Amino acid sequence: MGKTSLVFGIFSLLILCGCGEKDTSFLITEHSIGPLLSETAVADLEQVFVKDSIAKDTTKPESGKIKIYQKNGKHLLTLTSSSDSIPTVENIRIFDSRYKTDKGIGLHSTFKDIQDNYPIKKIVTTINSIVIFPKESNLYFTIDKEELPSNLRYTSSKIEAVQIPPTAKIKYLMLAWE
Template sequence: MKIRYTLLLVFCCGLLINCTEEKNTDFQISGDQVGRLSKQSLARDIELIFEKDSVVQDTVKLNFGNGASKIKIFERGGALLLTLTPNNDSIATIQNVMVNDERFVTDKGISKLSTFKEIRENYPIKKIISAINNVVVLLKDSDLYFTIDKKELPESLRYNANSTIEEVQIPDTAKVKYMMVGWD
């Protein structure tokens, strides 16, 4: 009788170990993946990939046969999740992904709601590019990049588009304006 209870206990423990909760990856950003979208996803398959969501394409471009210039993915209920830009190849894939929803998070916990300090502490920065109204932060060994509004910078750096901006000049509290993934 004691052997039966021991075997039953071992069997139940084995079931509990094997029945771990499956991780939801719908909002996970990793190497070649943004939620259900992968680097190899074809633009023509977007409606299948996001079948539970609403896919909105530029119909003017579609009517002329050029393909959509932007594809917006809305969650059922109206929230804008992603804005996709396909490339112009004969078999189009997704070239750029703008992450519009703050639920999308990297494996290091970075989202659209993160600050520059959180980005700097979790990823090595490759380059900072100054534009007219924004600063683009490129990461080493990653397709992920961030745009920070120049309004977040000290006033002395805001008005010169040609100025070189260093990592130390961006305040830790600077908020992310855009979170993007660029696939070649």
């Protein structure tokens, strides 16, 4: 009788602990974001986000923009679909700070966090922001120029990594699948 109770106790403990499995509901990888895989067809989004709400832009269907909301109305993601014969997701903008890479990078991260975890391939300067592209990654990060020193906020010149303050916050986190 004692052995059965011990086995039952260990089994119950394993079930309560989740058997050590990591929750991937908000994990960003190179080929997935939460339950969404890079090869998922747009037609299958209803099954992937069964607990969430999906809103397609009916005023501009050619834009291919699809917004994913939690049932409580919180904006999770905006997807842009391909124009293939069987459309898949090409780009994803992350709106929810719970989404993080396996290296812990998310919307509340800083430029230092990016630098500490990803080698930088290039930095592109736009009118209002800079876009950081890591090497060998489908991710890219946008930092508002307001996060930069005042002498760099209005420049169209190339900005180098050494010019970006380590505390500069990520404004947009994007993932591109092509």
